[in-house]
Amino acid sequence: MKIINRWIFIILIFTALLLSFIFYQLTLVNKTHNLINRxxxxxxxTRYLFEEQKRYALSLSILLSEDKEILDSFVKHNRAESxxxxxxxxxxxxxxxxxxxDVQMHNSDLTTYIRSWNxxxxxxxxxxxxxxxxxxHKDxxxxxxxELGKRLNIKAISALIKDDKMIGSLEVIIGFDYLENELKQRGLDTFILLQNSYLDIADTLKNNIKIGxxxxxxxxxxxxxxxxxxxxSKLKDYGYFTSDDKAFSYFSIYSFKREKLAYIIVSLSNKDNISIYNSYEKDRTIRDKGVIIE
Known part of the structure; x- marks a missing residue:
């Protein structure tokens, strides 16, 4: 009888341990699934807000490029008035x-006419x-x-047309502060990372923090x-990864020439220290309906 009781006790202990392990695994799977959903x-x-901001910049660019006061001052080449x-x-x-x-206007020879900030x-x-x-100017x-310039930001450009002739262009430039604040209100921190190889162009960023x-x-x-x-540098076009108590999702930014410029990364809490690394490639296309959305 003692031997039977001992075996029953061992079986009960083993069953309890097995059930605990199964419960732990199911809990981990559930937490991982919830984190991936988040x-x-x-x-x-993030992608939606960035696309909305790009469309907002584009609408402002078109609006200002058709403004009579702006066009008239540009035709007169009165920089102070413009x-x-x-x-x-x-x-x-x-x-x-x-x-x-910010607004920049360009001459027909692709030089700066005015910059609103200087x-x-x-x-x-x-x-x-x-x-x-x-x-x-070509299309x-x-x-x-x-787009990359002296800074990396959203740039929307429209032609300046007078008497059916293109005489220059107008560019609306919007930074990322508004988008960062919008994402912050949703509990997300934003990191915009430019490849160091482009700092010869974006020279205003040379003293910023480096991450690899x-x-x-x-x-x-x-x-x-x-x-x-x-x-x-091992990240692909978009995906998710974790590090310590943070979880990150990201997507890449490409130039018009299909060169990878940067990553937009957002982070949220990962208090359970779940480990995830999913990275994917994506086909990139131009939806050409008169407006280029990169």
Missing amino acids: LENSLTT FDIVNRKIVLLKKLQNSQI FSIKDVPLESFRYGIVKV KKPSVSI NFTLVNDKNKEIAALSKVDI
């Missing part, structure tokens, strides 16, 4: 959305590194993208410890 939602939300008119329009536009808006800058050749401007179609072969474009005061432990 990461997928964060990725979808500068004042553009900045007055910017003040009004900021009432629609509290985001940083009147003294003019006649800067742009053709060699601003492919978006070159494309608009005479509006374009919007996250990448430079942090946005907030210099961000906590990057968890992200620094990940080899960013």
